[in-house]
Amino acid sequence: MVKREKTKDLLNLSRQELLEKEKGLKEELFKLNLFRYAGRVEKPHMFSLVKRDIARIQTLLNSKKEEKNG
Numbered sequence: 572m573v574k575r576e577k578t579k580d581l582l583n584l585s586r587q588e589l590l591e592k593e594k595g596l597k598e599e600l601f602k603l604n605l606f607r608y609a610g611r612v613e614k615p616h617m618f619s620l621v622k623r624d625i626a627r628i629q630t631l632l633n634s635k636k637e638e639k640n641g
Contacts, residue, residue: 576624581631589635593628596621 581589600621606612 578627578631581628586632586635589628589632593625593632596625596628600625 576592581592584592600618603612603617603621607618
């Protein structure tokens with residue numbers, strides 16, 4: 572399971588580190604979905620938490636992209 576971090580901790584990470592964290596979270600979401608379709612979900616609240624973390628990282632990546640462009 573990927574460690575959950577707060578936004579202020581994510582702000583200090585580089586673009587590459589954010590991309591790596593996003594990749595790890597997407598892998599975790601994929602595994603959760605596999606368990607969902609197999610009918611063995613132990614922690615259903617994890618779906619929303621992982622999706623929220625992915626959205627948080629994507630927002631930071633977009634803001635870094637905008638800062639770079641202008």
